[in-house]
Amino acid sequence: xxxxxxxxxxxxxxxxxxxxxAGLTRTRLDARSWVDHRLGWIAGSDAVFDEVSxxxxxxxxxxxxxxRVVDVPRLVCWYEAEAELPHPVLGAARLRLSAYYRDSLxxxxxxxxxxxxxxxxxxxxxxxxxxxxGRTEDxxxxxxxxxxxxxxxxxxxxxxxxxxxxxxxxxxxVMGGACQRQWEHAVPKTxxxxxxxxxxxxxxxxxx
Ligand SMILES: O=C(O)CCC(=O)C(=O)O
Numbered sequence: 001x002x003x004x005x006x007x008x009x010x011x012x013x014x015x016x017x018x019x020x021x022a023g024l025t026r027t028r029l030d031a032r033s034w035v036d037h038r039l040g041w042i043a044g045s046d047a048v049f050d051e052v053s054x055x056x057x058x059x060x061x062x063x064x065x066x067x068r069v070v071d072v073p074r075l076v077c078w079y080e081a082e083a084e085l086p087h088p089v090l091g092a093a094r095l096r097l098s099a100y101y102r103d104s105l106x107x108x109x110x111x112x113x114x115x116x117x118x119x120x121x122x123x124x125x126x127x128x129x130x131x132x133x134g135r136t137e138d139x140x141x142x143x144x145x146x147x148x149x150x151x152x153x154x155x156x157x158x159x160x161x162x163x164x165x166x167x168x169x170x171x172x173x174v175m176g177g178a179c180q181r182q183w184e185h186a187v188p189k190t191x192x193x194x195x196x197x198x199x200x201x202x203x204x205x206x207x208x
Contacts (some may be wrong), residue, residue, distance in 0.1 A: 015044035015089045020100050020172075027163065032138070032178040035154065037165050041093075042144065045170030048087050049146035052198055055086045058116055073189075074115045074122040081110035081205060090144070094202050097142045097174075104176050105140040109202035117150060117187065120194035126184040128157065129201075131208040134180040142174045142202040143167065148195035154185045168197055180207075 024038040042048060058075035085091050090112065098108035117123070128134065129141055143152070149168025154175070155161065167173050175185065187199075 015042060015048045015087075017041065017089065017093055017096055018043055020096060024172075029154065029163065029179065029183055030156075033182050034176050035163070035165065035179065036172070036174040036176070038172040039166075040170050041172040042089060042146075042170035045146050048089050048170075049196075049198060052086045052090070052114070052146060052200075053116065053196065056114055056116070074117050074124060076116075077114045079112040079114070083112075085112055086114075090200055093144055093200075097202055101140050101142070101174070101176070105204055107204050109140075109142060110205040111203050111208075113201040113203065113208075115199045115201075117197045117199070119196065120190040120192060123189040124187045126155070126186040128180040128184050129203065129207055130180055132206045133204070134207040136181075138177050139180060139204050139207050140174060140176040141180065141207070142172065144200040144202070145169070145171045145173070146198040146200070148197045150187050150190070150194065150197050152185060152187055154179070154183050157182055157184050167199075 018041060020038060020041065024036050027035045027037065029035060056077045058077055060075055061072040062069050063072055079085055094109050094112065098105070102108070115124070133139060145167040147168060149166050149171070152165045152167045152173060153162040165173055
């Protein structure tokens with residue numbers, strides 16, 4: 001069901017985490033908000049995609065929309081701080097990220113939210129991660145992408161020109177500073193034929 005097209009970067013047999021600083025590009029969105037983007041951070045990520053897509057207990061959610069209850073267009077799974085993640089590379093990635101971003105996020109990354117976008121019809125609407133501490137405090141949210149690339153957009157809260165990042169096949173995107181309060185992000189639907197993608201979001205305790 002979840003057949004994917006492998007990329008040159010993602011198709012090595014053995015997954016490994018490459019050096020984070022090399023090739024990482026920081027985009028300053030405003031005086032207090034930034035995004036780091038690192039293409040191909042995880043080498044051999046297609047093997048990670050395969051294992052995570054099959055071993056994760058995905059859950060479909062439904063939500064109220066006006067007077068109707070509708071399917072949320074993606075599958076999800078939430079891992080608390082102590083929970084074992086569905087692939088050892090994910091645990092190792094979280095440790096690396098906590099070490100690299102220690103100055104911006106002294107408490108480190110704790111939870112992991114996983115989402116499966118089955119094809120281009122799955123999406124997430126504009127939002128900021130403002131449940132809990134993210135509502136009032138600066139924080140850092142790191143997203144590791146596995147599988148088919150999608151566009152992740154950021155725009156100023158309330159509207160404006162959006163910035164666009166391609167995320168798939170082991171790419172890393174990190175949103176920091178006031179990004180969750182001053183900016184919104186989204187993964188829009190796409191009509192282009194598109195395979196499945198998994199997003200792994202690492203967050204600090206109490207941020208959602
Ligand atoms: O697909 C992504 O990487 C974005 C996920 C996201 O923003 C969320 O689940 O809050």
